[in-house]
Amino acid sequence: MTWIFKGLSNGVVTSKYPKKADGYGHKWQGSLMVSRGATANQDRIEQDCPTHAIGFESGQARIDIGMCIFCGRCVEKYGDTFSFTPEFETARLTRELLVVPELSEDETDLASVKAALAIRMKAFGNSVVLRHVDCGSDGSEEWEIAALTNPIYDVQRLGITFTASPRHADILIVTGAGSLGMVDSLKETYLQMPNPKAVIAVGTDAISGGVYSSSPQTVKNGINEVLPVDIYVPGSPPSPFGILYGILLALRVVSDRNEPR
Amino acid sequence: MADSFTATVLTPDSFAIWIEAQAREGARFASLLALRSGHETPLFGILSSAGRYNIAKCELGHGETPYPSLGSVTPVADWYERRIFDLFGLSSTGNSKDPLILQRDVKRSARSKYTGKPTNQRRNGSNPSVTGEGIFKIPLGPVRSGVFESIEYVVETPGEEILNVEPRPFYKHRGVVLGFAERSVEDGALLAERAEGVSGVAHAIAYCQAIEALSEPEVPVQAQLVRVIHAELERVANHLESTMRHCEAAAQAVALSRLGLHKEQVMRLRADLCGHRFSRGVVSPGGVRVPLLLDTAVTSDRISNLEREIDRDLTLLLKTPSFVDRLRGTGVVTYDQARLFGALGPVGRGSGLTDDVRASHSYGAYRRLGFLPVRQISDGDALARQLVRVDEIEGSFHLLKQALDELSQMAPPAKGWLTEQKVVTDGESLGWAEAAQGEVLYLVAVEDGKLRSVDLRSASFHNMALFSTAFPKDIATDFAFIEASFGLSVAGVSS
Numbered sequence: 089m090t091w092i093f094k095g096l097s098n099g100v101v102t103s104k105y106p107k108k109a110d111g112y113g114h115k116w117q118g119s120l121m122v123s124r125g126a127t128a129n130q131d132r133i134e135q136d137c138p139t140h141a142i143g144f145e146s147g148q149a150r151i152d153i154g155m156c157i158f159c160g161r162c163v164e165k166y167g168d169t170f171s172f173t174p175e176f177e178t179a180r181l182t183r184e185l186l187v188v189p190e191l192s193e194d195e196t197d198l199a200s201v202k203a204a205l206a207i208r209m210k211a212f213g214n215s216v217v218l219r220h221v222d223c224g225s226d227g228s229e230e231w232e233i234a235a236l237t238n239p240i241y242d243v244q245r246l247g248i249t250f251t252a253s254p255r256h257a258d259i260l261i262v263t264g265a266g267s268l269g270m271v272d273s274l275k276e277t278y279l280q281m282p283n284p285k286a287v288i289a290v291g292t293d294a295i296s297g298g299v300y301s302s303s304p305q306t307v308k309n310g311i312n313e314v315l316p317v318d319i320y321v322p323g324s325p326p327s328p329f330g331i332l333y334g335i336l337l338a339l340r341v342v343s344d345r346n347e348p349r
Numbered sequence: 350m351a352d353s354f355t356a357t358v359l360t361p362d363s364f365a366i367w368i369e370a371q372a373r374e375g376a377r378f379a380s381l382l383a384l385r386s387g388h389e390t391p392l393f394g395i396l397s398s399a400g401r402y403n404i405a406k407c408e409l410g411h412g413e414t415p416y417p418s419l420g421s422v423t424p425v426a427d428w429y430e431r432r433i434f435d436l437f438g439l440s441s442t443g444n445s446k447d448p449l450i451l452q453r454d455v456k457r458s459a460r461s462k463y464t465g466k467p468t469n470q471r472r473n474g475s476n477p478s479v480t481g482e483g484i485f486k487i488p489l490g491p492v493r494s495g496v497f498e499s500i501e502y503v504v505e506t507p508g509e510e511i512l513n514v515e516p517r518p519f520y521k522h523r524g525v526v527l528g529f530a531e532r533s534v535e536d537g538a539l540l541a542e543r544a545e546g547v548s549g550v551a552h553a554i555a556y557c558q559a560i561e562a563l564s565e566p567e568v569p570v571q572a573q574l575v576r577v578i579h580a581e582l583e584r585v586a587n588h589l590e591s592t593m594r595h596c597e598a599a600a601q602a603v604a605l606s607r608l609g610l611h612k613e614q615v616m617r618l619r620a621d622l623c624g625h626r627f628s629r630g631v632v633s634p635g636g637v638r639v640p641l642l643l644d645t646a647v648t649s650d651r652i653s654n655l656e657r658e659i660d661r662d663l664t665l666l667l668k669t670p671s672f673v674d675r676l677r678g679t680g681v682v683t684y685d686q687a688r689l690f691g692a693l694g695p696v697g698r699g700s701g702l703t704d705d706v707r708a709s710h711s712y713g714a715y716r717r718l719g720f721l722p723v724r725q726i727s728d729g730d731a732l733a734r735q736l737v738r739v740d741e742i743e744g745s746f747h748l749l750k751q752a753l754d755e756l757s758q759m760a761p762p763a764k765g766w767l768t769e770q771k772v773v774t775d776g777e778s779l780g781w782a783e784a785a786q787g788e789v790l791y792l793v794a795v796e797d798g799k800l801r802s803v804d805l806r807s808a809s810f811h812n813m814a815l816f817s818t819a820f821p822k823d824i825a826t827d828f829a830f831i832e833a834s835f836g837l838s839v840a841g842v843s844s
Binding site for chain 1: 497519612630638840
């Protein structure tokens with residue numbers, strides 16, 4: 089009985105996102121900004137990045153957010169070139185779109201990626217059932233995915249639910265750098281899911297291997313080597329809002345309301 | 350060479366005898382680790398007694414001949430020996446060689462191994478594999494039903510009662526330990542944070558203290574206090590997570606939501622204090638890279654609010670019969686078992702052990718802070734472990750308030766929050782910290798200013814070795830409670 093009143097005691101704490109912007113989401117250092125123009129010390133900057141996420145192209149620094157673990161070393165040492173941006177809507181539909189500043193992208197390419205995903209996502213309407221598989225994560229991504237069901241994010245309000253059985257699942261969420269021991273189980277889980285289906289790679293480890301990209305115990309370049317990934321959610325780990333945006337990105341491909349990238 | 354500890358160097362035969370003698374005198378077997386050194390891989394036996402670690406180093410030459418097994422000292426040694434074999438290829442005389450954290454032949458699919466034959470004859474107290482009519486094996490995992498880390502538990506049961514559980518953590522081994530080699534000491538902290546993501550602060554502290562023991566500059570007191578603040582918030586988040594999983598298993602929906610709300614607030618406070626929800630990128634050799642980004646008064650207010658809210662809900666939860674009855678008598682680890690295995694963290698403290706390295710091997714700013722008196726709990730069941738966690742949350746808030754209080758009276762450190770660790774002398778060093786799961790150990794070897802080799806042991810690994818003993822008379826529906834009450838992170842087990 090006491091629990092009933094307990095449950096009501098704080099009023100509604102649930103975020104209005106995505107209908108309205110949520111202030112907390114933007115407190116999060118979710119992406120990096122790179123200043124335009126040539127930079128000195130190119131070799132040193134490349135060497136200093138622990139995951140080799142920074143590269144140079146005719147003097148212009150580029151950072152691959154899909155390899156970045158957000159350690160902040162580049163911001164600390166080369167603050168005039170790199171800075172954090174408070175952003176959480178960082179999930180993207182292709183691996184190339186994770187590079188900042190953006191490469192000259194092929195619009196027709198992106199359009200065809202979107203169209204291909206839209207055909208599959210159409211079947212789900214506005215409701216999707218998720219299945220999560222850990223493929224060698226550090227344990228933190230699981231906390232952030234599980235947080236989506238807490239009263240603040242409460243993703244059930246958006247028609248997003250989790251299932252234990254791959255047979256009931258529409259979207260597979262994969263975390264971790266792709267440990268060799270899990271690869272077979274991951275493939276099997278994917279095969280057990282009915283068509284149509286989609287895959288979301290959550291976290292830098294899942295996208296590129298992160299700090300384990302050169303480990304002999306993981307696949308070399310992230311989950312994409314094992315499964316066709318549709319959405320990439322960068323972060324080490326990404327915030328719950330970042331993961332939620334990734335899921336919404338898949339849903340929005342069909343009804344292009346705010347033109348996701 | 351300037352090692353931070355003096356190890357007794359022994360031959361393989363006297364190594365086992367030394368460890369046995371230490372254990373007989375009451376020392377706790379803490380770990381068996383290894384460091385690569387050229388073509389050789391010496392072993393390090395680490396025992397804890399009376400506030401210090403006694404370390405023996407065993408040179409194995411090229412390691413062709415097996416070293417004597419430590420199975421007669423403690424049953425937990427079997428896990429360490431299997432781990433050493435998996436990672437470094439050294440075998441002991443008693444080594445069962447069953448894959449533990451590295452499955453060498455990954456092509457062999459998990460399921461094909463269920464031949465009905467006992468797979469793993471364990472020795473010395475740990476219950477062996479069971480055979481008999483009507484007894485079958487259920488593989489739980491590695492793909493779990495829910496958002497959990499991957500691990501497989503092979504449950505042997507006649508239908509209801511659980512006779513034996515064999516954890517198989519090797520599925521998610523990603524090569525953490527061997528990945529440290531050749532990295533810079535700063536990179537090492539980033540890897541340590543990711544070895545067991547949910548206890549990253551404790552891992553980073555243990556690692557950094559090992560490095561700092563090899564270098565001269567002192568870590569500023571203010572930075573040590575900031576470390577304590579992040580470590581204690583991490584502990585609160587972990588204990589809330591474990592309690593939430595109890596609530597989920599006991600179908601306490603409102604309590605689950607309430608605690609989920611509190612945990613989210615803790616994570617947000619951590620992010621507000623440093624810019625990262627898991628406090629990553631804060632602890633670094635020589636101090637902290639980020640000072641507290643919030644005013645100490647504001648932080649104190651938010652912590653007091655959190656403490657009050659969490660305390661109210663936990664008090665009510667512990668008065669809810671449908672919750673408490675489900676935990677009482679479930680998954681008993683007796684005092685004798687806990688002592689024999691050297692159980693760590695809340696698992697050990699729920700069974701009457703008292704070791705907490707924050708107090709017994711005090712480090713950093715914990716030396717300056719006062720601890721709440723510890724309530725003696727020795728029932729050893731899931732409820733006991735839950736009570737320990739409730740007490741520890743209270744204790745963490747007590748430490749947090751003191752640390753913030755001290756910090757508010759100090760000026761920022763004169764030479765910056767991070768002292769340059771340039772004078773890293775070559776040598777071997779041991780670092781430790783108390784994570785929410787228990788004692789974390791880092792053995793570090795530095796050569797030419799770089800990491801030569803690092804070995805680590807999370808509390809999750811050590812406690813997972815005694816997981817199978819926690820099912821004396823438990824049935825299948827108790828499994829979720831026992832797993833939650835251990836509160837282990839698989840990433841830490843399989844690193």
